[in-house]
Amino acid sequence: MEQTSHSPQPTPESIMQIGMGFWASKTLLSAVKFELFTKLAAKAAQSASEIKSALGLKCSDRHLFDFLDTLTTFGFLQRAGLLETAKYSNSPNTDLFLDKEKPSYLGGILEMANNRLYGFWGSLEEALISGEAQNEIKNGADNPFGELYKSPEKLREFVNAMGGIQVGNFMAFAQKFDFSAYKTLADIGGAGAILSIMVAKHQPHMQCQSFDLPPVEPIAKGNIAHFELQKRVQAVSGNFFEDALPKADILTMGNILHDWDEKKKVELMKKVYDSLPENGAFVAIENVIDEERKHNAFGLMMSLNMLIETGHGFDYTYSDFNKWASAVGFRKTALIPLAGPASACVAYK
Ligand SMILES: C[S@@+](CC[C@H](N)C(=O)[O-])C[C@H]1O[C@@H](n2cnc3c(N)ncnc32)[C@H](O)[C@@H]1O
Secondary structure, eight states, X not given: OOOOOOOOXXXXXXXXXXXXXHHHXXXXXXXXXXXXXXXXXXXXXXXXXXXXXXXXXXXXXXXXXXXXXXXXXXXXXXXXXXXXXXXXXXOHHHHHHSOTTSTTOOTHXXXXXXXXXXXXXXXXXXXXXXXXXXXXXXXXXXXXXXXXXXXXXXXXXXXXXXXXXXXXXHHHHHHHSOOTTOOEEEEETOTTTHHHHHHHXXXXXXXEEEEEOGGGHHHHHHHHHHTTOTTTEEEEEOOTTTSOOOOOSEEEEESOGXXXXXXXHHHHHXXXXXXXXXXXXXXXXXXXXXXXXXXXXXXXXXXXXHHHHHSSOOOOXXXXXXXXXXXXXXXXXXXXXXXXXXXXXXXXX
């Protein structure tokens, strides 16, 4: 008998879920902004009215329950009881990752998403139509970092956000990469020095430097002191386009190449190649897009985020990386999957 192939019935589920996804996103981002998870972590389970006064909310109790129960539905809060009798507490995930008092806090990226990106992404259509950045540089300046770093609060928020989004990847890199042939590492555009700190923690023979623009140095130094790694990690200031790069066996760049257009990406890789010793290694840690361009949605959206943030920057595939690595002279490359959508692209001199 002839077999008929049944293609799955079309359903509107994912269309509605993603189309209305900003409701869910903003509910979580608001809870982070209110420091709800930090406040709950410090106390026994709280009633809605205790949370209402701790957060200083003036909405109706109905809407307060709706807000807290939406977070419960998503698994961000746990609840015993209902409405007036309910007691709310953090879920294990939010307690570990969204309590500001814990070193595992990764809400920095969500704080920045709420305070900056949420609004800027409202102009995605304009970015696609014009090809122009939609952030602080929308009306003139061409260097996003210069504009961002004029405000100490935005600088700190940005640097903390970078740490939050990358710490899992840096930890995985520090454990998965074979450091046995190397002694020194310099992280170019190292922001809060989190990559250097993770490598120093997991690889006791490594000496690290974190190189970034001068306003970033005090934040990096603070983090290094916090981890008591001053003897093995240094924060140094410089401009990677204008100054010589630090000398080290390994040069790393986390989410740096994606900030720039192809010409500047290759210029930076050539500068890295020239600075490395023979047998040195270059490592780019980014949300590398899969070759078929149909699996790594986060990497693809990160590239759109670069349109919003820089206008010209974009994320790329391992094939793209290989093309640039071979053009500047590297002899071989490797790809190491890290946490979630990120990978390390390695190029050996
Ligand atoms: C997208 S962030 C990435 C930070 C970090 N590497 C990470 O993976 O989270 C880009 C970093 O490059 C730094 N940066 C931008 N332009 C620079 C320049 N010309 N010289 C040195 N650092 C620069 C910024 O200050 C920022 O810390």
